[in-house]
Amino acid sequence: xxxxxxxxxxxxxxxxxxxxxxxxxxxxxxxxxxxxxxxxxxxxxxxxxxxxxxxxxxxxxxxxxxxxxxxxxxxxxxxxxxxxxxxxxxxxxxxxxxxxxxxxxxxxxxxxxxxxxxxxxxxxxxxxxxxxxxxxxxxxxxxxxxxxxxxxxxxxxxxxxxxxxxxxxxxxxxxxxxxxxxxxxxxxxxxxxxxxxxxxxxxxxxxxxxxxxxxxxxxxxxxxxxxxxxxxxxxxxxxxxxxxxxxxxxxxxxxxxxxxxxxxxxxxxxxxxxxxxxxxxxxxxxxxxxxxxxxxxxxxxxxxxxxxxxxxxxxxxxxxxxxxxxxxxxxxxxxxxxxxxxxxxxxxxxxxxxxxxxxxxxxxxxxxxxxxxxxxxxxxxxxxxxxxxxxxxxxxxxxxxxxxxxxxxxxxxxxxxxxxxxxxxxxxxxxxxxxxxxxxxxxxxxxxxxxxxxxxxxxxxxxxxxxxxxxxxxxxxxxxxxx
Amino acid sequence: xxxxxxxxxxxxxxxxxxxxxxxxxxxxxxxxxxxxxxxxxxxxxxxxxxxxxxxxxxxxxxxxxxxxxxxxxxxxxxxxxxxxxxxxxxxxxxxxxxxxxxxxxxxxxxxxxxxxxxxxxxxxxxxxxxxxxxxxxxxxxxxxxxxxxxx
Numbered sequence: 001x002x003x004x005x006x007x008x009x010x011x012x013x014x015x016x017x018x019x020x021x022x023x024x025x026x027x028x029x030x031x032x033x034x035x036x037x038x039x040x041x042x043x044x045x046x047x048x049x050x051x052x053x054x055x056x057x058x059x060x061x062x063x064x065x066x067x068x069x070x071x072x073x074x075x076x077x078x079x080x081x082x083x084x085x086x087x088x089x090x091x092x093x094x095x096x097x098x099x100x101x102x103x104x105x106x107x108x109x110x111x112x113x114x115x116x117x118x119x120x121x122x123x124x125x126x127x128x129x130x131x132x133x134x135x136x137x138x139x140x141x142x143x144x145x146x147x148x149x150x151x152x153x154x155x156x157x158x159x160x161x162x163x164x165x166x167x168x169x170x171x172x173x174x175x176x177x178x179x180x181x182x183x184x185x186x187x188x189x190x191x192x193x194x195x196x197x198x199x200x201x202x203x204x205x206x207x208x209x210x211x212x213x214x215x216x217x218x219x220x221x222x223x224x225x226x227x228x229x230x231x232x233x234x235x236x237x238x239x240x241x242x243x244x245x246x247x248x249x250x251x252x253x254x255x256x257x258x259x260x261x262x263x264x265x266x267x268x269x270x271x272x273x274x275x276x277x278x279x280x281x282x283x284x285x286x287x288x289x290x291x292x293x294x295x296x297x298x299x300x301x302x303x304x305x306x307x308x309x310x311x312x313x314x315x316x317x318x319x320x321x322x323x324x325x326x327x328x329x330x331x332x333x334x335x336x337x338x339x340x341x342x343x344x345x346x347x348x349x350x351x352x353x354x355x356x357x358x359x360x361x362x363x364x365x366x367x368x369x370x371x372x373x374x375x376x377x378x379x380x381x382x383x384x385x386x387x388x389x390x391x392x393x394x395x396x397x398x399x400x401x402x403x404x405x406x407x408x409x410x411x412x413x414x415x416x417x418x419x420x421x422x423x424x425x426x427x428x429x430x431x432x433x434x435x436x437x438x439x440x441x442x443x444x445x446x447x448x449x450x451x452x453x454x455x456x457x458x459x460x461x462x463x464x465x466x467x468x469x470x471x472x473x474x475x476x477x478x479x480x481x482x483x
Numbered sequence: 484x485x486x487x488x489x490x491x492x493x494x495x496x497x498x499x500x501x502x503x504x505x506x507x508x509x510x511x512x513x514x515x516x517x518x519x520x521x522x523x524x525x526x527x528x529x530x531x532x533x534x535x536x537x538x539x540x541x542x543x544x545x546x547x548x549x550x551x552x553x554x555x556x557x558x559x560x561x562x563x564x565x566x567x568x569x570x571x572x573x574x575x576x577x578x579x580x581x582x583x584x585x586x587x588x589x590x591x592x593x594x595x596x597x598x599x600x601x602x603x604x605x606x607x608x609x610x611x612x613x614x615x616x617x618x619x620x621x622x623x624x625x626x627x628x629x630x631x632x633x634x
Contacts, residue, residue: 072512073513073613073615074615097611134607203607203608204608253568256557268614268615410512413511415509441606
């Protein structure tokens, strides 16, 4: 049984479980946390899952665990692991079911005080025009041909159809499209599920939030992002919907045999994998990229709907009611990247599950406008607290494969949350604090209560303390839309 | 049109608890069930009922639709995940929830007769049935498994 004695302390924000802890580990586990977070983390299976992740065939360097970590299945949420190309493992379970679940932030120059009288109407309109909830379809059903194009082109498809601008694509991770996607790697069932859901939020922890920029910590970066104190912005959190879930299910199932074929012995069947250069590994990679592109397009479509709502609500009331994209990023994804391993730069496959890419200044693949500051890192909090905008650092490139946290991280299970919290009372309490809430499910709202999450401010402090990312701005919610 | 009567899945669950049962296990982010039964067929049936219970499905009691399902897999765990994934797919794709009438097992394969009812409401989405630490164990006359569902 793992206990505090098994961790060696690097400093106040970093702890190590050495490779010698278990014979099948191929690297050490580095946990970015305060001592209190570490002690709390021992209460669930986060660390056991991180140790299991360290057994992935072809693992290089370390497994990095972010401070918002919590127990997942197979791989911990908040986990990052890289395998060496060409034959290192690719594991669908280490990326997760909601492939390219991610966050998008749009900023405005609308002053909160001016917008305040219209926030309720804005909330209702966003709820009406951005479909959310269990199994709810999107606002733009696709033909089979369009679905193929969405999977292959991502947000470029949205641009061709008039739902996106070039600037939107420039400010989306991968420019909104991962090359190498191929719908021939996807089951007919996955495609079928994708037909109706583009332009939908989903349920669970997915949300749209209207925030007020409460405090700016880094003027230069905030200016580049167009974030101004006391102006409102919009954050949305969604992913690849049923199409992504089906792809992950299909491949985790198929890889049960594939792992045996390649002689991989893994401590958890959810971690099944294939060599990246095998036909099976390549098939999953191209399927995963289809889901990633679907998710980029999905968030782009929701962005389009949200901008229309802003125009319609503020028309004739506020002069410049336009939203502009700050950044769109993935936090459940696998990518081929170059990283320093030992003294060499190696091409590796990075699995990020519940972890955000946080590339530092001058890194490849970040938008030109953020080249000097590092890429934006979007950290949504729990709906009653705060959300954060950070930027990636050079040190983070070395410590965590250029990764940071993806949110606050759960502490209570959904059942525990519902036992403690009443959805109706929570909504009233949030309303009293000036946060309008529109939800299709009060019990779903209770599951996502702020009390069910860690203190996002502590999480962000650890990320900054460890040098993985720097604070740029704190956002305070004024409206929340949940499925 | 189906009859107006709504029946919560929990009623069906209670009818089958004689042979075993299920219990929700605390999981930080997702949902987990411990399932046990004296017969393998009951383990599969109760696993399905447990999953339906977590989803809080309301269905419409109308003329049922009967189907036969045959699944072949490499082992019992794959068989269980595949069977539950099929039931989940039917909920998502066709809005039908199945009551398991009969299951027969041969080596790593099953044949099941299912009775389907139209769904009126699903209150909680389950995205996938995972393999996380999944092992079907037979010990002292009882089959057991712990399932984790991605939500």
